Amino acid sequence: MLFSISVIWANAQHSKAFMEAFKPHLGKYYEGTIVAGGKEGDGFTGERLLMQVISWDEREVKVPFYVGEDKSRTWIFSWSNNRVELKHDHRKPDGTADKVTFYGGTATNEGLPNMQMFPADAETEQLIDYAAYNVWWVTIDAHKFTYNLRRIGSDRLFSVEFDLTKPIVSNFKPWR
Numbered sequence: 001m002l003f004s005i006s007v008i009w010a011n012a013q014h015s016k017a018f019m020e021a022f023k024p025h026l027g028k029y030y031e032g033t034i035v036a037g038g039k040e041g042d043g044f045t046g047e048r049l050l051m052q053v054i055s056w057d058e059r060e061v062k063v064p065f066y067v068g069e070d071k072s073r074t075w076i077f078s079w080s081n082n083r084v085e086l087k088h089d090h091r092k093p094d095g096t097a098d099k100v101t102f103y104g105g106t107a108t109n110e111g112l113p114n115m116q117m118f119p120a121d122a123e124t125e126q127l128i129d130y131a132a133y134n135v136w137w138v139t140i141d142a143h144k145f146t147y148n149l150r151r152i153g154s155d156r157l158f159s160v161e162f163d164l165t166k167p168i169v170s171n172f173k174p175w176r
Contacts, residue, residue, distance in 0.1 A: 012082040017113035019079050021140045022061045025053040029170040030145065030162040037149075037158035043067065044160070050170060051145065051162050062089075064174040065147070065160075071175045072098065075147065077116075077138075083107050086118040086136055091175040103127050105136065115139045140164075 032049035039045060047068035055062040058079065065073040074089040085106040090098035105118035117137040125132035133152040139145065141164075148159040 012110055014110045014113050015079060015082055015084050015107065015116065016058070018084055018111060018116050018140065019058060019061060019077065021114065022053050022063070022077070023056050025145075025164060025167075026056045028053060028167040029172070030164055030166065031168055032160045032162040035146075035159045035161045037156070043070075044158075049160055049162075050168070050172060051147075052170070052172065054174070064172070066170075066172050066174075071172060074174050075138075082110055084111065084116045084118075086116070086138065093175050095176045100127060103131060105134075114141045 029050050029052045032051060034044060034049070044067055047070075048066075050066040052064050052066070053061065054064055054074075060079070061077040063075040063077070064071065065075060067073070072091050072093075074091075076087045076089055078085045078087070083106050085104065087102050087104040090101040092098055103120070103124040105121040105124060107116045107118055111117065115137060117135060120132050120134040124134065131151070133154070135150050135152060137148045137150075139148075144164055145162040146159060148157075150157050
């Protein structure tokens with residue numbers, strides 16, 4: 001029994017370490033590049049891509065994702081019950097919630113200190129039926145942050161990578 005408890009504690013540290021990895025980047029902006037799935041007319045290709053760790057505490061991290069002048073997207077990572085949850089907060093320019101917002105999923109296990117996977121949850125399926133087969137995964141280490149989406153059973157893949165060694169100056173704030 002002692003072994004089981006120590007394994008659970010060690011694994012819980014993986015998801016906590018993932019959340020901790022954002023802390024050194026609090027307030028900083030980073031420029032991104034599409035590394036998979038980009039195509040002309042998708043709303044991302046050809047636009048300046050920025051992320052910012054706008055808030056951090058040990059239970060919640062908010063990371064706005066700016067696409068050109070569009071400040072509507074914020075990734076929210078929440079930690080509870082040794083699991084990390086990813087939700088996508090979408091806002092209109094006046095700060096009100098978009099019709100499609102707070103979709104995402106919860107990691108099915110403690111993940112790794114530098115990677116978490118989020119299969120679409122029931123709320124996502126109700127909100128966006130075709131997204132029921134989405135799996136998001138996020139990586140973070142000392143050098144880069146990646147946000148990835150794969151729709152199982154299709155060729156849908158999107159990955160954007162941010163260089164965490166080169167913070168940039170910006171004054172963007174999300175639509176709230």
